[in-house]
Amino acid sequence: MRYAVGCELPYKVVTPATMLLNVEPMRSEQQQILRERFTVTPAVDSESHTAIETGNLYRRLVLEPGEYVVRYEGHVELKPKVRDPQVISEIPVRDLPLNVLPYLYPSRYCQSDHLGRFALREFGHVPPGHERVTAICNWIYEYVDYLGGVSDTSTTAHDTFTQRAGVCRDFAHLGISFCRALGIPARFVSAYGWKVTPPDFHAVFEAYLGGRWYLFDATRLGPIDAVTRIGVGRDAADTSFLTYYGQLQAGAKQIWVRPLGETDDDADWTTDAVSVAKV
């Protein structure tokens, strides 16, 4: 499927500021960029960098005071690998590639070390593999309310587990924490998500299973095979769409995802295992 995705982000820069943006989709065989345009109005130079380990695309802007509009628009073709969840197994830690091991450790927002006892009791008996991570997502969907205003940028998986409410970012942090507590590498994915309402940057997560990273979304806000990945990292601390130094005010941002061509609305949800990343 093809999607037009993009965002428009207005800023008022008060003091000279450096912005580090991560809003441009990654590219891979499963996520091809057909065309795209990144603009800043008024025009300023920008510097682009692709992180080797993750493929995240960062863009750095150095801005003098003034008003700016940052805009990205792209056409993306998603060709996810779709598999039968039954055959996607967990990989014992002894056999994991060493470069995925960091995704087993606790991180800023995912204190998997505190949630181990619960995770083991609740999910320890579920057959290992893709369906165990699905069981985690089902649990989150069932027991955590999707609610704005309860969480903020300092909310961790520990808090969400206790308060039982949050938004997409909190759902992803909790899913990641449970996975890591069970010995399944898991990472945060910032994304453009089709059907997410109100439109905003979306957050899902990936678990490393059967030799690939599989996508999961405990919010059920939109189809997982229509997620355009922007950045991956250990949690939201790594994948902020904007990090800045200096003083600035953000205006109302717009984010959009539109299917290009016909869509089969009835078929847009899948229980298949969906992966767009091998590394």
Add this chain to the structure above:
Amino acid sequence: MRYAVGCELPYKVVTPATMLLNVEPMRSEQQQILRERFTVTPAVDSESHTAIETGNLYRRLVLEPGEYVVRYEGHVELKPKVRDPQVISEIPVRDLPLNVLPYLYPSRYCQSDHLGRFALREFGHVPPGHERVTAICNWIYEYVDYLGGVSDTSTTAHDTFTQRAGVCRDFAHLGISFCRALGIPARFVSAYGWKVTPPDFHAVFEAYLGGRWYLFDATRLGPIDAVTRIGVGRDAADTSFLTYYGQLQAGAKQIWVRPLGETDDDADWTTDAVSVAKV
């Protein structure tokens, strides 16, 4: 039933110190002290005080450097009110005596404000009354492991809920928090508990139901009708057996509870509602 209860607490006082002890059982119609003796060796004067609101017995010692043994021994007769749990109802906040209202508020170790969503979902549909608090205790017994070394004096109900392990004090804090989150006044009770192993001061809790305080023990370490209450308060911060100012080292403490006369070992557990306090 009658019990011999007591403790022996050795201290090495390094600098002049003031100790505030709360190790002597409360007295009430349901908990009568047949005889008792409080000694400090070598002998020092002590000052005693009964808190009006709670009945807690505090004893203040002012000690010069040296080695001391504090010892309490007493014979207690417990005549708890025993009721059919089915008929013990919750009292709506509109009708609660105003002096029990403070036991609805969050406190140092019982952040009932953070656990409201979970408590409502898990226990909201349980019929109100004594059996709802029993359901809370059953949940704690089922889902929290009784384990030393996981918690310490800074562990709160929030932590225990996440880590799913703790000791009697943590079990009581969690039970209290759930009760308060549901609008049921609840308080911490330090105690001499029969059959508690290894022998130590015990902690249980009371919920205000049907016009009295009813005892609950989510640890199931011993029979609830064989608990000799020492102090009550909003949580462990209020009911420490020892608070001191100055520098001291504690030796190995001994605590004991022995039934006086025959006991019917088979009959020592009860599912009845048990109360020893009206106020």
Add this chain to the structure above:
Amino acid sequence: MRYAVGCELPYKVVTPATMLLNVEPMRSEQQQILRERFTVTPAVDSESHTAIETGNLYRRLVLEPGEYVVRYEGHVELKPKVRDPQVISEIPVRDLPLNVLPYLYPSRYCQSDHLGRFALREFGHVPPGHERVTAICNWIYEYVDYLGGVSDTSTTAHDTFTQRAGVCRDFAHLGISFCRALGIPARFVSAYGWKVTPPDFHAVFEAYLGGRWYLFDATRLGPIDAVTRIGVGRDAADTSFLTYYGQLQAGAKQIWVRPLGETDDDADWTTDAVSVAKV
């Protein structure tokens, strides 16, 4: 001095609700109520209760769904005891009245047990007495920014110490925590505070010194001898102006404090020790 104080609090009650209000000033020899009126529009019955240990005045309303305005207005005469701060000493724990000891313990928002090392290092060498608590207030005023939007109802003294910003309630919690860590009993005071802008309920604290409770306000928002005390407690958890059970929406509240008669604007700040409570 005499002040007209009061508040007007509009509520929309959605489901049958029980409200527990604590907005009426306490009465004492140093704080006399000349006249007052408590009304609910439309009229409903209310039940009033004065807590024995604190003197706090609670009022309970049981409300059916509908719109209500709660209004309190009173004329208060403040006759605070004013002393030379130099002669107000700390009382060693060995000599403290036993009923003030609970104000030495950590509480929900005042984890004095975590801040002991800092308190001792920073204030341990300051001569004990009223001026040591003044030193605490000066430190808070100097190092913590008075800022809205940084803290909320779950913010504790621990958080405020780290984040170095907050509002009157946070300033009071931090002052209380430092006092307790040093062995000085301290408690939270909710109040009508003259010159507080924007007008709102105010929060200050009291420390037990020289046999009385002395008022302190680390925010310096208004003169400490013009503070009309509403409630005292271990921290904000004890002295909420409103606790409710049921569902309601609060409208924009109004709070006012107006001097009655001439005021000497130049003379309104004092460095004297000010006390309005013995117990």
Add this chain to the structure above:
Amino acid sequence: MRYAVGCELPYKVVTPATMLLNVEPMRSEQQQILRERFTVTPAVDSESHTAIETGNLYRRLVLEPGEYVVRYEGHVELKPKVRDPQVISEIPVRDLPLNVLPYLYPSRYCQSDHLGRFALREFGHVPPGHERVTAICNWIYEYVDYLGGVSDTSTTAHDTFTQRAGVCRDFAHLGISFCRALGIPARFVSAYGWKVTPPDFHAVFEAYLGGRWYLFDATRLGPIDAVTRIGVGRDAADTSFLTYYGQLQAGAKQIWVRPLGETDDDADWTTDAVSVAKV
């Protein structure tokens, strides 16, 4: 200077376990390994991996139940770059290499986002550069007590800032947090540290200044130019000397650092800027 460094780690493996060790020193132009030996007794195969981004050396052991001794011994030659601290400047975020930016973000144990206000006030006016990070270390050395038993593996920089006590790992976390809060990339370094007593793995940190990573040790336990780096990462969560899956019991570990050849004991402390890593 040359050092013999090493460790001997006895384990009793209870269930089949996978161990991931990071105890072997990194290699670089400034840290050359003259000879080394890694053994497990009884012998088992091991798999080794050098992380590209960091140079950390990981070794994975898959162990059946039994008793094992893991031993590493090496001879290391340290040739640190030594510079005049006066000329080592900070690099504005606009000019930082993009691959060091992750070391600006908050991480599991370094919530730099919570400590910004304090860091800015305390260190904001210190001239930027190497001496500002030295000022941070001096502050930590001055205001935080080096004490065992206060912190554990869940202790964060936030906790250490409040409690004002900890061990080398806590000191490093706090230093890193302050640096990041000021816009200076900083990372955790696990190490063999000469003169550390009692002998144990040591922890220091690096700040990115003037185009290189410079070493800092706020504990002052040993000379910074005699630190043999093992692993770098965002905090201790990334650089554990042992991560394991399965059940095992650790025996008493031994760690050693011995100078090879003569040492000038008087000259072992330096105020120079010391760096052993460019990337």
